[in-house]
Amino acid sequence: MIPQTTEYYTLSIIIIVSYAIIILMHKDNYLMKQSSPKNIYLPKKKSFNTKDLKKKRTKSKIVNYVKNGKRGKKPSKFLSKLLLLILTVGSIIGVIYLSILFVTNLRKNTSLLDIETGEVVGMKDVPIFPNSSFVFEENIDDETVREFLSKGNSAYRLPPNSNLSEVFEYYKTKLPEFGWNLVNSVPEGSETMKSGYYWIKDEKGLRIYSKYNDIWYESITTKEAQEGLAERVKEEVERDLLLATEGVQDLLPDFPWVLQVPKEYIISYSVSEFNNLRKMDLKEIGGEERISLTPIANYSDKGLDYFLDLYIELINKQSSSNMCGIARTELAYTEYAKALRGTMSCSEGTHQIAVIVDPYRGVVYILDGVPASGTYFETVFTDIRPLDNKRT
Numbered sequence: 001m002i003p004q005t006t007e008y009y010t011l012s013i014i015i016i017v018s019y020a021i022i023i024l025m026h027k028d029n030y031l032m033k034q035s036s037p038k039n040i041y042l043p044k045k046k047s048f049n050t051k052d053l054k055k056k057r058t059k060s061k062i063v064n065y066v067k068n069g070k071r072g073k074k075p076s077k078f079l080s081k082l083l084l085l086i087l088t089v090g091s092i093i094g095v096i097y098l099s100i101l102f103v104t105n106l107r108k109n110t111s112l113l114d115i116e117t118g119e120v121v122g123m124k125d126v127p128i129f130p131n132s133s134f135v136f137e138e139n140i141d142d143e144t145v146r147e148f149l150s151k152g153n154s155a156y157r158l159p160p161n162s163n164l165s166e167v168f169e170y171y172k173t174k175l176p177e178f179g180w181n182l183v184n185s186v187p188e189g190s191e192t193m194k195s196g197y198y199w200i201k202d203e204k205g206l207r208i209y210s211k212y213n214d215i216w217y218e219s220i221t222t223k224e225a226q227e228g229l230a231e232r233v234k235e236e237v238e239r240d241l242l243l244a245t246e247g248v249q250d251l252l253p254d255f256p257w258v259l260q261v262p263k264e265y266i267i268s269y270s271v272s273e274f275n276n277l278r279k280m281d282l283k284e285i286g287g288e289e290r291i292s293l294t295p296i297a298n299y300s301d302k303g304l305d306y307f308l309d310l311y312i313e314l315i316n317k318q319s320s321s322n323m324c325g326i327a328r329t330e331l332a333y334t335e336y337a338k339a340l341r342g343t344m345s346c347s348e349g350t351h352q353i354a355v356i357v358d359p360y361r362g363v364v365y366i367l368d369g370v371p372a373s374g375t376y377f378e379t380v381f382t383d384i385r386p387l388d389n390k391r392t
Helices: 006-035 050-068 077-109 143-150 164-178 222-227 230-246 304-318 376-383
Strands: 153-157 181-186 196-201 204-211 214-220 248-250 260-262 265-271 278-284 290-298 324-333 338-346 349-358 363-370
Touching: 143 153, 143 324, 164 181, 164 196, 164 204, 181 222, 196 222, 204 222, 222 230, 260 265, 278 376, 290 304, 290 376, 304 324, 304 338, 304 349, 304 363, 324 349, 349 376, 363 376
Parallel strands: none
Antiparallel strands: 153 214, 181 196, 196 204, 204 214, 248 260, 265 278, 278 290, 290 363, 324 338, 338 349, 349 363
């Protein structure tokens, strides 16, 4: 089926108009040839008035001027042929382009179900969505990625010009061929269950859902699949209520991150060197642990280690007596974006560090904790969330 797009209709109209002009030009030439008389008979001269003759000549000149321009000449045959050639070539190019568009669309619309793909990395009997790519292909040997896969998780990046609706429609039809049965479908925004499509096969559960506009896969139990992970949501709600009753403090409402901090820590804010954005500091009351969250740069397609280098340059510039360098890094994952974790060796000791991204404002932050043995750093890294302005 030919794609019904504005581009298609526009080209079609151009081609039709071009052919119409060509036909009309040929028609005019044909009529001129047909209307040319073979014999010309001159009528008898009639007496005429000189004044009438002058009026006719003047009128004739005006008509010729309007019809053929100031010079009163008809377009040359060369220009007519050139115009005809241009219209013909343009029409041919348009037809070729539409043919290519048709073939491309035909290939795209060839049923995705007919395309043979392998199995999703870390999953059994779950086909890869055609032309999608494993998100962590370049880091597949990292310990964090191996742990991620061993827990029954996987993630794939969508191919260009594809959307999540196509993905879910594909699996609705394809997975039953592998023995999977759809048992639950939970929309985004559900307060009692986790969003996604849930499947069951041989006492195994599978969840397919969207995160960062990618396809994510999760192995779960059959009960979790049937209930849409309702128990997990319940536990999260109970944990939040427990934190609220134990006495916690929130970050400022206009701060771009959300975190509930125990009252054993003092929260302070200061202006950073990057675009005057605020930096946050946490200090344990009566203890040694200190944690900072510092904006460092606008997010770009550069690797996260690049932003860590910027941070090290910044702190080394601020204190020449406390020189720091990267000791170890590894890829990590949060609920909202990919991250980088590791340790930083400084003159004063070893720091825990993490590079995290605010996806709503496109800013990279560095989470820095000292000493390395501090226990609250892990909680901050796990619980901190970017503030979603759309929901406030």
